[in-house]
Amino acid sequence: MAELPQKGEANLNDEARLRYSVSLVKQAGVQFYTLTMPSEVLARTCKVSTRNEDPAQGFQRELDSKRAREIADYIDSGQGTIPSSVVLSAQPEADLKIVGRGKTLEFNDAKGAFLILDGQHRVYGFSKAKTSLRVPVVVYNGLSRKEETRLFIDINTKQKPVPSQLLLDIKNLADLETDVEQTLRDIFDLFSNRRKSVLKGRMSPADSAKNKINRVTFNQSVKPLLSLFSDREPSEIFDVLNSFLIAMDEETQKKTDEPVLTKPVVFRAYLGFFKPVAQRTVDRFGQVYTPANFAEIVSPVFQNLRASKLTSPGTSPTSLRDYLTDRLSSKLSL
Structure with a gap:
């Protein structure tokens, strides 16, 4: 069992006991306790069990110090709140007892008193933070290793993460863009x-959908091109890229009726192909970025191109981009 890095560890003897007010919760025949604990108590009493450390009994991933540092900085910024509960399983080292007519949880202030089932990076972040805060906690008691592992699996499979494209879509509402x-x-x-x-x-804009481009794919494709446009306004960038994509789409439709432009691999490859095409367009037509001018440059690339290169592009946008770029070079005529 891996112990979390310690923060502010007091000179406590092995008999030290801590007490916190709790509420008993029962769900589907299982009971657990809810309470709040100081972050520094969590940092010094919790441990994790990783597969690398204990292949037979461990079930958690390795701790990521960079992620923990980000959490610590968020807390120390004075603006960070972390309302989600850390889920723990009391271990024998805790000698956990419920006292005070069932309203108080008592346990040893000892390393390894609790095994973290959910929230290991939050607790790791607490250990790195300078700021102390009260943290919502859920504590299970008397679980076997099988029960702990099953609970860990349930927590990490039933809770669906927020899609990246939705987070991008709402960032402006939080004034974080x-x-x-x-x-x-x-x-x-x-x-x-x-x-x-x-x-x-x-x-x-907010989720993934078949035959549609989401914000994640779009940003990955367009962001590397922004440096080419200097101080142009978004509407000007749109006009240029739209003309290019119209030309690419028209040539694509000569090869297949499938909507391949919205395949993420193809879309990213096409926009990765934009730079060499744009350079040749400027050389021949100046800064006149019409679909017809782009088509003059890209149409030779699609001559004798197998439709399967677009309908079954594989998983690498880079490979398809390089293939198109090589064809563009081979079609050069002076």
Whole structure:
């Protein structure tokens, strides 16, 4: 069992006992206790059990010190609150007792008194933070290792994480967007709403949907291109990228009726292919970024191209991008 790094450990003897007011909760024939504990108490009395440390009995992932440091900084910023409960299983070292007519939980102030079932990085973060705070806690008592493991599995499979695309979609409501994220949001919204957008009706802002581009895929694809546009406004960036994608989509439709443009691998590969195409477009037509001008550059790339390269592109946008770039070079004529 791995002990969490200790913070502010007092000179306590092995007989030291701590007491906290609790509420008893019963669910589906199982009971547990809810309470709050000081973060420093959690830091010095909790442990984790990892698969690497104990292949036979361990069931948790390794602690990530970077993630814990981020939690500690969030707490120490003075603006951070962590209302979700840490879930613990009392171990023999705790010698846990319920006293005071069932209203008080008493346990040894000892290392390894509790095994963390959920919240190991929060507790690790508490150990790194300078700030003390009261933390909601759920405590199970008398669980076997099998029961602890099953509870760990339930907690980590029944609780569905918030999709990344939803977090991106609501960041502006929390006033947390960076300038780059705001620019990407504006461009995404233009692709979603402009009548002339090649992606109108094919964008999904808050979740993943078949044959639609979500914010995560869009941001991954467009962010590397922003440096090419200097101080251009989002509407200008949209006009250029939309013209390019119209040309790519029209050439694609000559090969297949499948909506491959909205395949994440294809979409990311196409936008990865934008830079060399844009350079040749500028060389031939100047800064006149029309679908027709882009088509002049990309149409040779699609000549004799197997449709399967687009309908079954594999999992690597980079491989498809490089394939298109190689074809562009091989079609060069002077």
